[in-house]
Each structure stands twice: as C-alpha cells, then as structure tokens.
Amino acid sequence: MIFxxxxxxxxxxxxxxNSSEAIMIEGAxxxxxxxxxxxxxxxxxxxxxxxxFANVTESIKDCFNxxxxxxxxxxxxxxxxxxxxxxxxxxxxxxxxVQKFPKAREAIKYLVADGRYxxxxxxxxxxxxxxxxxxxxxxxxxxxxxxxxxxxxxxxAFDEEQLIEYxxxxxxxxxxxxxxQHKKAMLLFRQFMLVGGIxxxxxxxxxxxxxxxxxxxxxxxxLNLYREDIMKIKKSYRSKVLAVFDYIPKSLSKHExxxxxxxxxxGTRAIQYEDTFFWLANSMICNECFSCDDPxxxxxxxxxxxxxxxxxxxxxxxxxxxxxxxxLSDGELYKEILLDKxxxxxxxxxxxTIAQMLTANGHKLYFYTHYNKEKHRNDIEIDFLLSNNSKxxxxxxxxxxxxxxxxxxxxxxxxxEKFGSRIGDSYVIHPKNLVxxxxxxxxxxxxxTFCL
Numbered sequence: 544m545i546f547x548x549x550x551x552x553x554x555x556x557x558x559x560x561n562s563s564e565a566i567m568i569e570g571a572x573x574x575x576x577x578x579x580x581x582x583x584x585x586x587x588x589x590x591x592x593x594x595x596f597a598n599v600t601e602s603i604k605d606c607f608n609x610x611x612x613x614x615x616x617x618x619x620x621x622x623x624x625x626x627x628x629x630x631x632x633x634x635x636x637x638x639x640x641v642q643k644f645p646k647a648r649e650a651i652k653y654l655v656a657d658g659r660y661x662x663x664x665x666x667x668x669x670x671x672x673x674x675x676x677x678x679x680x681x682x683x684x685x686x687x688x689x690x691x692x693x694x695x696x697x698x699x700a701f702d703e704e705q706l707i708e709y710x711x712x713x714x715x716x717x718x719x720x721x722x723x724q725h726k727k728a729m730l731l732f733r734q735f736m737l738v739g740g741i742x743x744x745x746x747x748x749x750x751x752x753x754x755x756x757x758x759x760x761x762x763x764x765x766l767n768l769y770r771e772d773i774m775k776i777k778k779s780y781r782s783k784v785l786a787v788f789d790y791i792p793k794s795l796s797k798h799e800x801x802x803x804x805x806x807x808x809x810g811t812r813a814i815q816y817e818d819t820f821f822w823l824a825n826s827m828i829c830n831e832c833f834s835c836d837d838p839x840x841x842x843x844x845x846x847x848x849x850x851x852x853x854x855x856x857x858x859x860x861x862x863x864x865x866x867x868x869x870x871l872s873d874g875e876l877y878k879e880i881l882l883d884k885x886x887x888x889x890x891x892x893x894x895x896t897i898a899q900m901l902t903a904n905g906h907k908l909y910f911y912t913h914y915n916k917e918k919h920r921n922d923i924e925i926d927f928l929l930s931n932n933s934k935x936x937x938x939x940x941x942x943x944x945x946x947x948x949x950x951x952x953x954x955x956x957x958x959x960e961k962f963g964s965r966i967g968d969s970y971v972i973h974p975k976n977l978v979x980x981x982x983x984x985x986x987x988x989x990x991x992t993f994c995l
Contacts (some may be wrong), residue, residue, distance in 0.1 A: 544746045545582055547699045548575065550689050554583050557685060558661065565651045565662035565681070569669045570689035571827040571856055572772065573765045575742040576665040577639050579689075584663070589633040592625045596643040600624065607646045611653050618659070635661040642666040642674045649678040656683070668772065668826045688827070691740030691857045693903035694993045698731055700745055706731075714994040717985070719976040725988060729974060732990040733880050736896050739859015741765060755877045762863040769828055776822060783819040791829070791853050792865035795891035799912075799924070800852050801834075820851065830854045830898050832908035838928055838939050839962055842909045852910060854898040861895050883948075883974055893946035893989070894926060897972055900992040901927060911941070911958070923954045923961070929995065931967065938967035940995075945973040952984060970995070 550568070557566045570576050577593075584591035594603060603624060610617040621636070622629050629636075641648050641664045654662055664684070668674060692700065698707050710728060713720050720728060737755055738748045743765070744758040751757040773784050794800060823829040834850035835842045855861035866876060880889065898908060906929055913923035927942040939962070943955050955969055959982075971986045978986045987994075 544742075544749070545578065546575070546692060546696060546742060546745070548579055548692070548696055550579060550687065551583060553687055554580070554663075555587070558587055562685060563655055563658070564683050564685040565655055565664055567664045567666075567669065567684045567686045568689050569666065569686060569827065571691075572667050572768050573741055573743060574689060574691045576689055578742070580637055580639075580663050580665055584635050584637060588635045588661070589630045590627055591635045591637060592621060592627050592629070593637040593639055594621075594625075594647070595639045596647060597640040599644065604644065604646075607644070607650050611650055614653070614657050614659075629660060631659050635663060638662065638664045638666075640666055642669050645674055645678045648675075649681065651681040652679070652683055655681075668822075690827070690903045691859075691899075692742065692745065693740060694732065694735055694900055694990060697735045697738075697740060697745070700749070701731065703731065710991060711994055713977065714987075714991050717977065717979060719978065720988070722976070725976045728990045729883070729988065730881065732896075732988075733883070736858050736892050737862055737877060737880060739857040739862070740899070741857055741859060744859050755874075756871070758859070759863050759868070759871060762860050763868075766860060766864055769826075772826065780818040780822070784822050787819050787823065787853065788828070791855060792861065792891070794853065795861075795895060796865075799921075800891065800894065801850055820848075820853070823853065828856055830856055830902045830908060832898060832910050832927070835909040835911050835928060838909070838911055839965055841937070842907070842928060842930060842939075846909070850912075852898075852908075854895045854908075856899065856902075858892055858896045858899055861892060865891070890946035894944045897927070897942075897944050897989065897992050901929070901995065904993065904995065906995075913957075913961070923957045925954060925958055937965065939965055940967050940970065942970045942972060942995075945971055948974060952980075955984060956982065 554566065568576050568580065581593060584593070602620065606617050606620050610620070618629060638647050648664065651662060651664070695707050698704070706724065706728060709724060710720065719725065738744055738758050739762065741762065743761040747758040747761045748754065769788070770785070773781060773788065776784060820831060824831050832852040832854060834847040836845040836847050838845070855864065870876065876889065880892070901908060909928040911923065911925040911928055912921045914920070915922040925941045926944045929940040929942065931938045941955060941958050943952060950973065952971055955971065959966055959969055969984045971984060972989050972992055973986055974989060975986065976988055977991065980986065
C-alpha cells in the first residue's frame with residue numbers, strides 16, 4: 544500500500560531544477576523513506592539502482608573505497624552488480640540507509656561533479672557525530688526532512704481529500720465547519736492520535752478493518768528498533784538516552800510537561816544530557832520544544848535549553864510507548880479517546896499530536912512560562928509559540944492546547960497583555976468547532992492545526 548506524500552513534490556522540484564546536488568532525505572526509522580524514493584525513481588527515471596547499505600556486498604563497498612578515481616569502472620561494476628543499465632542524465636542511483644556506510648556519503652562530492660546521473664540519499668541518524676566524524680561532509684547535498692504521515696496525508700490515506708480542502712477553506716474564512724463535518728474531522732483526528740503516521744501502522748489499521756490492536760503490534764516492533772538503535776550508540780551517553788526515552792510518557796503526563804533532568808536521574812544537571820537530547824532530536828525520534836525566556840525579542844535569541852519538553856515524533860508510537868499491552872487490551876483507552884472522554888493523563892496524547900503537526904509544518908517548537916514570585920508559581924504558561932520570522936514586522940502567535948471541553952484562557956490573556964504589540968493572532972486549540980471570542984482569541988478545532 545503506497546500512500547500519497549507531500550515530499551514527492553519536493554523531489555520533483557529538485558529533479559526539475561537540474562541541481563548539481565544530491566538530495567538527502569533525513570528521517571526516523573520506518574517512516575517510508577525507501578518506499579517513497581523507490582516509487583519516485585520508477586516514475587520519473589528511465590532506470591534506477593537502489594544500493595541498500597544495510598545489506599550491501601563487499602564488491603560494492605570496494606568500489607567506494609578504491610575506485611572513485613576511475614568512475615567508468617565504478618559505474619560498470621555497479622551496473623553489472625545490480626543488472627541494470629544506466630542512462631546518462633536519465634538514471635538515478637539511490638543510496639539507502641547511507642549512514643551504514645559513511646564512505647558512500649563522502650563519495651557524493653565526486654559523483655555529483657561527474658554529472659552523469661542523479662543521486663538520492665536516505666538514512667536515519669544521518670547527522671549523529673559518530674557516523675560522520677571520519678569523513679568529509681559533502682557540500683553537494685540538498686537536505687530535506689521527512690516525517691511520519693501528517694494529518695493531511697493521514698486523511699488522504701482514508702480518501703478524505705475533499706474534507707481536507709473544506710477544512711482549509713473554513714480556516715481561511717475563519718468560519719466553523721458544519722457540525723456533521725466537524726464530528727467527522729474530529730473522529731479522524733482521534734484516529735490519527737491512536738494510529739499515528741507510521742506507514743506500517745496505518746496499513747495494519749486499514750487492512751484489518753480498523754483494528755487498533757493490529758497496528759499496536761507494528762508500533763511496538765518499531766519501538767524495539769529504536770531501542771536497538773540506542774543500544775548501538777556510544778556507551779558514554781547510551782544509558783542517558785535510554786533513560787530519557789523511557790521517561791518521555793511520564794514527563795508528558797504531568798501538568799507542566801517539562802522534562803526535569805533531576806527527575807530522570809537524581810543529582811544530574813541538564814548540561815550533562817546535552818548529547819542525549821542531540822541524539823534524540825537528530826534521530827527524529829523526538830520533537831524538542833525549548834523554553835523561550837523573552838519572546839519579545841525573538842525565540843532563538845533567548846532560547847533556554849535548560850528547560851525542554853520532549854515530545855515523541857509520532858503520537859501513535861507514544862500510545863504504545865506509554866501504555867503496556869494489558870492496559871490497551873480491553874479497548875477502554877481507545878474507546879475513551881474516540882468518544883472524547885480523555886482523562887488528564889491521556890491529554891498528553893493531544894498535546895503531543897499538536898506538536899507533531901506543527902513540526903511537520905516546519906515550525907521549530909518553543910514554549911513560554913512566567914514565574915510569579917509573589918504567588919510562588921507560574922502565572923503564564925503558553926504551550927507553543929510560532930512567529931512570522933520577519934525582522935521588520937515581527938509578530939508572534941501564542942498557542943494554548945486544551946484537550947477538554949471546559950477550560951480557561953487566563954494564561955493567554957495575560958500573555959497578550961504582556962506582549963500586546965508583538966502579537967499577531969492568539970490561538971486556543973480545542974476539541975470544539977471554530978469560534979472567535981470577543982477578546983479576539985481564535986479557538987480552533989484540533990484538526991485545523993495543519994493550517995497554521
């Protein structure tokens with residue numbers, strides 16, 4: 544089962560540009576990188592060769608190690624090994640799982656300069672230090688990130704293209720959906736929370752009459768792959784990565800959702816976990832959300848890496864990571880979410896899904912809190928901050944996420960009072976239909992997050 548993916552348009556733009564660069568697709572394990580590039584190669588080229596460096600012969604490795612100074616022989620051997628004729632400017636060579644053999648990535652410089660063929664690289668953990676420390680990183684790479692299916696792509700998989708267009712039109716006009724379509728869209732959103740965007744999970748769900756237990760099996764297998772990846776990294780921070788990875792559901796179940804290192808491992812400080820967060824973020828297993836001390840002058844300028852919220856890159860995986868098989872076996876969790884009866888702890892899935900949707904739209908995640916010394920507590924808590932990235936007319940867009948039907952917006956109002964002139968629109972993301980309050984706050988249904 545092949546799903547429609549937005550990244551195909553980026554691949555097509557790259558091919559049409561006749562760029563003197565290879566394209567590098569970075570992403571977590573099992574999100575469909577190999578499938579997408581193979582389908583693209585079949586459709587857009589006269590021939591292609593896929594070199595899977597997770598299972599490559601010694602003769603191919605020898606080509607990269609010893610024959611880059613004789614590219615005629617290099618291509619002859621590769622063409623013969625894969626029994627595929629290569630056509631000048633009409634063939635593409637795919638380096639799949641290229642992180643397994645960094646020498647091939649280094650060779651891109653010479654292969655691109657030769658100009659005969661196009662090159663696509665795919666891999667997981669591409670930028671991890673130990674995978675590239677002994678090679679020269681080629682400048683002839685155009686990098687793009689690939690994520691699990693986002694909510695739009697998930698809906699496409701369910702043949703709901705028209706619903707997606709209707710949602711986008713309503714967002715642009717700032718009007719609510721008709722109630723029947725709102726209910727349908729929210730049901731799809733809740734399914735997206737439970738199933739996630741990993742292709743294998745979606746396939747299992749669709750091919751087994753929308754059985755959550757079948758897709759849970761696939762997700763647990765992928766979580767085991769992540770653990771295997773963690774066990775292969777350097778011993779100096781392996782245990783820390785595993786500790787943080789296992790602690791993610793617990794941190795997200797708390798009110799603040801901020802990951803406090805001292806709770807993970809007593810007596811340690813955030814700086815001691817620098818490599819840990821580097822690994823989790825660059826592996827794209829997790830989406831980091833950093834505290835912004837003063838959003839008035841820009842997010843990255845006052846980014847505080849001592850305070851971080853660590854979301855799972857895919858909420859469907861978080862469901863399987865947070866709850867054991869016995870907790871899911873009676874179907875109560877699935878029932879509660881589908882019927883919109885989330886408990887406080889299960890509300891973490893809601894916020895994680897919003898983080899996943901914002902990340903897929905290219906947003907770097909930030910949050911904001913303000914500590915009131917008189918009250919000895921935070922009196923402003925903003926879940927996410929977006930900006931228009933303008934230097935001349937800088938505007939920020941605060942977002943609060945509410946998983947329940949009843950809530951207050953005190954933090955958002957105080958934030959608006961504090962940073963008034965810098966604020967564009969203010970949003971509450973909630974389970975209800977779209978409404979614009981008298982104070983100008985726009986309350987969006989959760990499924991509209993992809994429009995931001």
